[in-house]
Amino acid sequence: MVAFRDITVRKEALEALAESEAGYRAITDTAQDAILLMDAEGKVAFWNPAAEKIFGYRADEILGQELHEILAVPEFREPYRQGFAHFRSSGKGEAVGKTLTLQALRKNGEEFPIELSLSALPHHGGWWSVGVVRDISERVAAEKERENLQAQIRQAQKMEAIGTLAGGIAHDFNNILGAIIGYTELALLDGGQGRPVSGYLTEIRRASDRAKDLVAHILTFSRQGEVRQQPVNVVPVIKEALKLLRASLPAEIEIRSQIDQEVGKIMADPVQIQQCFMNLCANAAQSMREKGGVLEVGLTEEEFRAETVPPESRLAPGRYLRLIVADTGHGMSAEVSSRIFEPFFSTRERWESTGLGLAVVHGIVTSHGGGITVASQPGQGTTFNLYFPLLAPVAAKPAGAAVVAAPPVAGGGECVLLVDDEPQLVALGQRILEYLGYAVTTTTSSTEALALFTAEPAAFDLVITDQSMPAMTGVELARQLLAIRPGVPIILCTGFSETVGEQQAKALGIRGFVMKPLSVNDLAVACRNALGQRG
Numbered sequence: 001m002v003a004f005r006d007i008t009v010r011k012e013a014l015e016a017l018a019e020s021e022a023g024y025r026a027i028t029d030t031a032q033d034a035i036l037l038m039d040a041e042g043k044v045a046f047w048n049p050a051a052e053k054i055f056g057y058r059a060d061e062i063l064g065q066e067l068h069e070i071l072a073v074p075e076f077r078e079p080y081r082q083g084f085a086h087f088r089s090s091g092k093g094e095a096v097g098k099t100l101t102l103q104a105l106r107k108n109g110e111e112f113p114i115e116l117s118l119s120a121l122p123h124h125g126g127w128w129s130v131g132v133v134r135d136i137s138e139r140v141a142a143e144k145e146r147e148n149l150q151a152q153i154r155q156a157q158k159m160e161a162i163g164t165l166a167g168g169i170a171h172d173f174n175n176i177l178g179a180i181i182g183y184t185e186l187a188l189l190d191g192g193q194g195r196p197v198s199g200y201l202t203e204i205r206r207a208s209d210r211a212k213d214l215v216a217h218i219l220t221f222s223r224q225g226e227v228r229q230q231p232v233n234v235v236p237v238i239k240e241a242l243k244l245l246r247a248s249l250p251a252e253i254e255i256r257s258q259i260d261q262e263v264g265k266i267m268a269d270p271v272q273i274q275q276c277f278m279n280l281c282a283n284a285a286q287s288m289r290e291k292g293g294v295l296e297v298g299l300t301e302e303e304f305r306a307e308t309v310p311p312e313s314r315l316a317p318g319r320y321l322r323l324i325v326a327d328t329g330h331g332m333s334a335e336v337s338s339r340i341f342e343p344f345f346s347t348r349e350r351w352e353s354t355g356l357g358l359a360v361v362h363g364i365v366t367s368h369g370g371g372i373t374v375a376s377q378p379g380q381g382t383t384f385n386l387y388f389p390l391l392a393p394v395a396a397k398p399a400g401a402a403v404v405a406a407p408p409v410a411g412g413g414e415c416v417l418l419v420d421d422e423p424q425l426v427a428l429g430q431r432i433l434e435y436l437g438y439a440v441t442t443t444t445s446s447t448e449a450l451a452l453f454t455a456e457p458a459a460f461d462l463v464i465t466d467q468s469m470p471a472m473t474g475v476e477l478a479r480q481l482l483a484i485r486p487g488v489p490i491i492l493c494t495g496f497s498e499t500v501g502e503q504q505a506k507a508l509g510i511r512g513f514v515m516k517p518l519s520v521n522d523l524a525v526a527c528r529n530a531l532g533q534r535g
Contacts, residue, residue: 044063182519313385370386
């Protein structure tokens with residue numbers, strides 16, 4: 001008897017299985033994520049090409065090896081073993097069916113972040129596991145960079161907000177100081193000299209001067225102070241400051257300097273550059289006062305392309321003067337470093353510092369179009385880099401002898417229109433001007449001042465106006481007065497020069513530009529200078 005069996009169905013099943021396996025193989029071979037299979041003993045049973053690329057192990061190196069021992073970072077190997085023991089017996093675990101973010105090891109020992117998705121696979125009465133691993137190194141790096149940029153933006157916004165607030169406070173405080181200084185000087189001039197009270201008045205005047213300097217620092221921080229910049233060779237400025245430092249620092253602190261004598265010039269206020277340098281050096285010395293150390297000072301040129309600009313400096317590509325101040329002191333944490341340029345933030349005791357030092361440095365550098373970077377770690381010292389835009393080299397012009405004639409202090413009965421929206425300052429200004437010998441008309445309204453002048457343009461020899469006033473600013477008032485009577489002498493007074501500076505004022509035809517608070521002599525000199533230009 002001959003039996004025949006129809007094997008068509010079996011053949012079709014085998015072909016379907018082969019096609020299915022080929023499909024699975026195509027998927028696993030072309031996947032961008034690592035796909036791996038662990039048997040019931042926790043050993044690698046499958047390892048696709050992406051796993052080779054991500055982890056660095058070839059399949060023949062990893063198959064049959066215990067996965068946790070090779071790929072897990074050492075501190076997590078034992079927890080992984082315990083978790084796998086539970087999974088082996090039940091097919092369940094905290095990681096099953098979830099996507100976890102973990103750290104793993106490459107063949108070269110590099111630790112890197114991954115996303116791991118685990119699934120349970122029943123197999124011959126036990127449990128195997130399928131893992132899909134994605135290398136997220138680039139994503140984590142991009143997120144970190146984005147966070148750093150956002151932190152820099154938040155810091156910049158915070159500094160801008162604090163600067164605006166500081167400028168507003170300083171403006172109001174200048175008005176208060178103006179009254180204190182003015183009335184104190186009048187008291188001294190009006191018979192106060194030689195009397196017992198003169199000593200008290202003199203001390204009030206000295207204290208007011210210190211307060212005036214403090215306000216100037218705040219305005220510098222807020223980038224609203226009047227900065228008289230000029231082409232400056234920084235080399236002698238730093239050398240002179242180093243002489244002062246050597247005489248004042250304790251012997252335990254060694255000063256090392258590396259100054260390029262050929263660096264170019266920058267457009268700057270030399271006094272403010274020296275102030276920045278001395279401030280940073282004082283902070284460096286403070287950090288080394290207990291154990292001593294080395295203070296390193298450097299001056300060099302540096303050119304940045306778009307891709308080499310330090311991101312935290314917020315500089316544009318170009319050529320810069322780089323001033324370096326580094327110490328071997330106690331250093332700072334990242335949290336402290338992020339706050340050091342805030343006004344009144346200080347790690348010192350309250351009686352040791354006003355907390356304005358580095359805030360002023362920040363304001364000075366940014367007002368000069370520069371930037372700052374700081375590198376510091378606890379126990380490893382601190383390095384500040386200050387960058388100032390370099391000027392293009394120009395041929396030196398022969399300097400002529402400037403002759404400045406000292407103007408007379410007293411007035412000669414000229415008629416002055418005084419405009420300020422602060423009644424107290426108007427009253428004070430009137431007393432000072434009358435003391436100096438002027439006839440004074442006052443108003444606290446810029447629109448009223450315009451009406452008075454329009455009614456009798458020839459009645460006033462001089463107009464003195466504040467800049468910050470409601471309805472009409474001092475600059476706008478000056479424009480309209482000059483349109484009515486071209487050439488009329490005008491003095492513009494301001495507590496800060498954010499909206500208008502001395503050069504802008506002169507370009508508009510304004511004769512005098514003075515910063516508040518004014519002393520009696522400041523006002524007297526400004527008046528005589530303005531009136532002396534009438535021809």
